[in-house]
Amino acid sequence: MSRSSASVPSVPEAANSAPSTAAGLASGLIAAEAERQQRQADAQREVLFADELLPGVGDERLSLREGLAAGGSLTFTTLVVLSALDELESASVSVLSPEIRDAFGMSDGMMVFVASASSAFLVLGALPMGWLADRYRRSRIIGWAGAVFSVMVFASGFAANALLFFLARFGVGIAKSSNTTAHVSLLADTYPIGVRGRISAFTYGAARIAGTISPLVVGGIATLAGGEDGWRWPFIILGLPALAVALWAFRLPEPPRGQHEMKSVLGNVIKDENPLPISMESAFARLMRIHTVKSAILAFSALGFGLFATGILGSLWAEDHYGMSAFQRGLMGTLGGVALLFTLPVVAPRYDRLYHRDPAKALRLLGLCILPASVLLPIQWFMPNWIAFMIAGVPAAALSSVAFAMIGPIMQSIVPYRLRGMGVALGAVYVFFIGGTGGAVLAALLADAYDPRVAVLVIGIPSHALGGYLLIRGASFIRNDLSLVVADLREELAEHDRQQADPANIPVLQVNDIDFSYGHVQVLFDVGFEVRRGETLALLGTNGAGKSTILKVICGLGTPSRGVVRLNGRTMTYVPPEQRGRYGVHLLPGGNGVFPAMTVRENLEMSAFRMRRDGADRDRRFAYVLDLFPDLASRLGQQAGSLSGGQQQMLALAAVLLHDPEVLLIDELSLGLAPVVVQDLLAVLERLKNDGLTIIVVEQSLNIALAIADRAVFLEKGQVRFVGPARELAERDDLARAVFLGREGG
Numbered sequence: 001m002s003r004s005s006a007s008v009p010s011v012p013e014a015a016n017s018a019p020s021t022a023a024g025l026a027s028g029l030i031a032a033e034a035e036r037q038q039r040q041a042d043a044q045r046e047v048l049f050a051d052e053l054l055p056g057v058g059d060e061r062l063s064l065r066e067g068l069a070a071g072g073s074l075t076f077t078t079l080v081v082l083s084a085l086d087e088l089e090s091a092s093v094s095v096l097s098p099e100i101r102d103a104f105g106m107s108d109g110m111m112v113f114v115a116s117a118s119s120a121f122l123v124l125g126a127l128p129m130g131w132l133a134d135r136y137r138r139s140r141i142i143g144w145a146g147a148v149f150s151v152m153v154f155a156s157g158f159a160a161n162a163l164l165f166f167l168a169r170f171g172v173g174i175a176k177s178s179n180t181t182a183h184v185s186l187l188a189d190t191y192p193i194g195v196r197g198r199i200s201a202f203t204y205g206a207a208r209i210a211g212t213i214s215p216l217v218v219g220g221i222a223t224l225a226g227g228e229d230g231w232r233w234p235f236i237i238l239g240l241p242a243l244a245v246a247l248w249a250f251r252l253p254e255p256p257r258g259q260h261e262m263k264s265v266l267g268n269v270i271k272d273e274n275p276l277p278i279s280m281e282s283a284f285a286r287l288m289r290i291h292t293v294k295s296a297i298l299a300f301s302a303l304g305f306g307l308f309a310t311g312i313l314g315s316l317w318a319e320d321h322y323g324m325s326a327f328q329r330g331l332m333g334t335l336g337g338v339a340l341l342f343t344l345p346v347v348a349p350r351y352d353r354l355y356h357r358d359p360a361k362a363l364r365l366l367g368l369c370i371l372p373a374s375v376l377l378p379i380q381w382f383m384p385n386w387i388a389f390m391i392a393g394v395p396a397a398a399l400s401s402v403a404f405a406m407i408g409p410i411m412q413s414i415v416p417y418r419l420r421g422m423g424v425a426l427g428a429v430y431v432f433f434i435g436g437t438g439g440a441v442l443a444a445l446l447a448d449a450y451d452p453r454v455a456v457l458v459i460g461i462p463s464h465a466l467g468g469y470l471l472i473r474g475a476s477f478i479r480n481d482l483s484l485v486v487a488d489l490r491e492e493l494a495e496h497d498r499q500q501a502d503p504a505n506i507p508v509l510q511v512n513d514i515d516f517s518y519g520h521v522q523v524l525f526d527v528g529f530e531v532r533r534g535e536t537l538a539l540l541g542t543n544g545a546g547k548s549t550i551l552k553v554i555c556g557l558g559t560p561s562r563g564v565v566r567l568n569g570r571t572m573t574y575v576p577p578e579q580r581g582r583y584g585v586h587l588l589p590g591g592n593g594v595f596p597a598m599t600v601r602e603n604l605e606m607s608a609f610r611m612r613r614d615g616a617d618r619d620r621r622f623a624y625v626l627d628l629f630p631d632l633a634s635r636l637g638q639q640a641g642s643l644s645g646g647q648q649q650m651l652a653l654a655a656v657l658l659h660d661p662e663v664l665l666i667d668e669l670s671l672g673l674a675p676v677v678v679q680d681l682l683a684v685l686e687r688l689k690n691d692g693l694t695i696i697v698v699e700q701s702l703n704i705a706l707a708i709a710d711r712a713v714f715l716e717k718g719q720v721r722f723v724g725p726a727r728e729l730a731e732r733d734d735l736a737r738a739v740f741l742g743r744e745g746g
């Protein structure tokens, strides 16, 4: 008697049992999801290492002098001077905005937009600049960016109309993005973690000294030059020193990436001499999965809303409402800078001390610096006269600037060292683009519809309150995130040692400690296995265990939130999928692997598009796959959609094999195919195996897996339950029976 006929219930029975079966199924699903959520929560709470093992925590305390000596003062000095010139340039626009507005006949709103937009243009440069900084010598990037900056500053001074001025601002913004990306990355790798807070504060502070004097200098030069074109001279004078320092920057030394994290955690430095390229998308996906990074980025995006427009609006309000002169407005900026210079030397050493003991407290300190502004802003903007207005603005401005100065060191410690530049770029995207541009547009609208005060209060109060809250909340994740940094570094060292000890025996593919989530739902937990050259590995498991997902992670279609993927011993976790294809990793996706409206030949030609320049190689590959699948050779003119399921699967496989893969990933080889077709496919795989191809195949059938695989990995609920010889899996009744026998028997 067949199983189906035995199990068909009578109609009344079915009517009674259906609800209970459905209820049982539903409660089973709910229980399984609750269990998954519990595992996800455990994984997120997990603090793997004691505080003193976290990077920079509990290390030997260093004075700033010792820290600077460790990295050499050349880098510090050069970057400080470049940042100072940047400040001077910013002050020129901010202080002289009324004159520039009048020279080009712009409205207040338009002036705010043009001036703030140059900050938003940072975002355009930050992405490629961050990408470059993670890949190439940072000194060269800084040198070239400095040269472009100087040219664009000249251009701002010579702008004949508002459009040309706007375009020059565009260039300045893009060039300045090297400050936020390459500078930060270079500083983090040059100076030890224990002084990062103070280095950052001093870089920021020294630049702000220039910024503090800048409004006076700029206002002074413009007043001295006099006339309608007086505002142009600060720009023209600034261009030359900027060019000189940019040329000097080309000579800065390039430290090994991540060296201080490695020294702190591992005690020595491992150099990745020839790193593989990083995909921006993967980098961003990974970074946004780091809870502390995400909280900090959102916090500073909120702050960005109020930040950029506030300076300009303050200047416009000061002139229109209080009748302040250019000099008095310059003095206002100068006072804020002076206050910051008194605040930074207090907060920065405290930050370093706190980080040294407890990084969560260091981050909380920054949140507490931001919150007071939400109360202080309304007090300042309702002051009765310009002196009170000027003085009341000082504390909030100084404290918020402190938070901006000190967030870099925290981020640099949490972000994977290969992604430092991208980490800052991501921050820049959110802060300047979402916060800055959004804030600028909103401020322009509010300022034109009401007045600058309404604009500042409506935007500034919530943005500071939210920013402070998010940072304080983010502090609860930092231990876990730093633990993950340690785990990654240790894994890297273990792998490095293993490769050194046995260089001839490096696996073709390695998947280590992989966590992966779709949105907020984590589906892979700590997955790891290896595949040796020429080996066939079967990936088996229950439905929804994550087999297809791990293939996606291997070929780059999904970015893990933790863990590493290596090809021939080289890290390729963040390499773009198309690049992985070039390195030899190819995926045959499950089902629908062909273009049904095209002929067999067109399908193959589509797949071989990349080989179009080398006709001989293409012909050789075509001959190879047609020899493997003679059935296809006789159907080259037939529409792929009219082929049988098995033939379509062969065509899809042929299309992948055209690329001469080094590692072939097959998702669902036999699904829905007749046994005789499966036999043919297995024969092809056997031949590919004999030709030395490395294969990972996701397979539902244990028998098929046993027929082709040397080893097997068994996944259940996103976790590896078994890795070993395939025949041993067949002997594991607990795994094999439950999943496969029932299915195959049916």
Ligand SMILES: Nc1ncnc2c1ncn2[C@@H]1O[C@H](COP(=O)(O)OP(=O)(O)OP(=O)(O)O)[C@@H](O)[C@H]1O
Residues within 6 Å of the ligand: 518, 523, 541, 542, 543, 544, 545, 546, 547, 548, 549, 550
């Ligand atoms: N694009 C997606 N968005 C959200 N969740 C997804 C997505 N793809 C898969 N999942 C979920 O991720 C989990 C793992 O899915 P995956 O397809 O990797 O499992 P599998 O082992 O290949 O399953 P099967 O054998 O049934 O194909 C499942 O719970 C699935 O519902």
